[in-house]
Amino acid sequence: MAKVRTKDIIERFELELIAGKDGIHREIIKSDISRPGMEMAGYFKHYPKERLQLLGKTELSFFYDLANDVKQDRMEKLCTDITPGIIITRGLEVPQQVIDAANNAGVPIMRSPHKTTSVMSRITNYLESKFAPFTAIHGVLVDIYGVGVLITGQSGVGKSEAALELVKRGHRLVADDSVEIRQEDFDTLIGNSPPLIEHLLEIRGLGIIDVMTLFGAGAVRNYKRISLVINLELWDKDKQYDRLGLDEELMKIMDVDLPKATIPVRPGRNLAVIIEVAAMNFRLKRMGINTAAEFSKKLTKMIESDPDPFDQ
The missing domain is CATH 3.40.1390.20 (HprK N-terminal domain-like)
Structure with missing residues (x-):
């Protein structure tokens, strides 16, 4: 403290x-x-x-x-x-x-x-x-359409590369590699970068780049409230991943539970676009629009009205 x-x-x-x-x-x-x-x-x-x-x-x-x-x-x-x-x-x-x-x-x-x-x-x-409680997490924090998205995952999975692509798409970098987090209220987490690496991004094979110098002051933020966690992990063919979005996973940081989505990483997947859509979908849910839940209701209603729709 x-x-x-x-x-x-x-x-x-x-x-x-x-x-x-x-x-x-x-x-x-x-x-x-x-x-x-x-x-x-x-x-x-x-x-x-x-x-x-x-x-x-x-x-x-x-x-x-x-x-x-x-x-x-x-x-x-x-x-x-x-x-x-x-x-x-x-x-x-x-x-x-x-x-x-x-x-x-x-x-x-x-x-x-x-x-x-x-x-x-x-x-x-x-x-x-x-005086707020404080911790630090290995990850990347990006402001995507006003949503503070904390990208986590093991080292080398592609967090910084995804953040770079998001910055190119017009979003703003808050912190890379180490995210300092303080709990300012019972349900509010604010993330920022350590002063030493502020506005810097490490890309393997390229080195350390200064995002503000390359992309301008509009490409960075000093701090941002964290609202969503995206965990990147290498694709596991034996693991069942959520395909509808009905199951809501949570990640607890200090005393706050944050919604979390796990995205499998494999060649050919555009992680930046997927993370961007996840942030937009999160905003829709906060506005009361849950696409997965609405689809599930429609499917249940169809099954109840016609128990065997394929039996013609």
């Missing part, structure tokens, strides 16, 4: 540092952000002091109604030795009691000109992305 410090938040969201500059290297360990309304009222029993604290118009309006000695006490309790920072939103004026308590405890006070809900949602999304 990546380390995030208060300094990273300041730089990423262009926050103004008001006080507590000695604490900008404090580590943020939680993606949750707290709006300490109960704490402003004096209830600190369950104060989540390890979180970023957000003070908006509501919290500061209540704070200004407190007595001066109470204000100082509340701020001293709010600024602990592990609190990563306090963010003031809407460009509001920072009370002197907040500045004094922050400087004494070394807690950074930051200010943003934006609305409280906007600041909270943007920083939360950023932190959840940084």
Whole structure:
């Protein structure tokens, strides 16, 4: 899991540092952000002091109604030795009691000109992305008509060659050889390339090529949500492959089950076209059109209406 410090938040969201500059290297360990309304009222029993604290118009309006000695006490309790920072939103004026308590405890006070809900949602999304569970898988990730397709298979089966043909057909490469995957939600997997091999494609016999240089910026993406897995395997004449598409196979990556299709590889098969059609068919299924299921229903209906259609 990546380390995030208060300094990273300041730089990423262009926050103004008001006080507590000695604490900008404090580590943020939680993606949750707290709006300490109960704490402003004096209830600190369950104060989540390890979180970023957000003070908006509501919290500061209540704070200004407190007595001066109470204000100082509340701020001293709010600024602990592990609190990563306090963010003031809407460009509001920072009370002197907040500045004094922050400087004494070394807690950074930051200010943003934006609305409280906007600041909270943007920083939360950023932190959840940084703290998301992470893994890496050997394969190729391509964006095909908006569908993130993860192509897997043993080494040398033709994954990179299929990806190259897909790029030539107008689709976009995300990662080759190693795909870094993070789970940003309970059902969302985002894949990207390691920085060292970003936009690069390895073709046996040809070497490493730079896809962005050869095909332009429109041929690559930095990251993409993974929606479908295509597994390439060498043709096995003794294995029964799905010919109708009724059986849905799943592949589990971390906590997410993804639909998976196994495509046998043999000379003469255009893998790029097959993968492209698989992605289009997946889109149709998401739109409620399942060709295999409709064909099965028609066939069942025909058999039920005429038990022996060939007996004439």
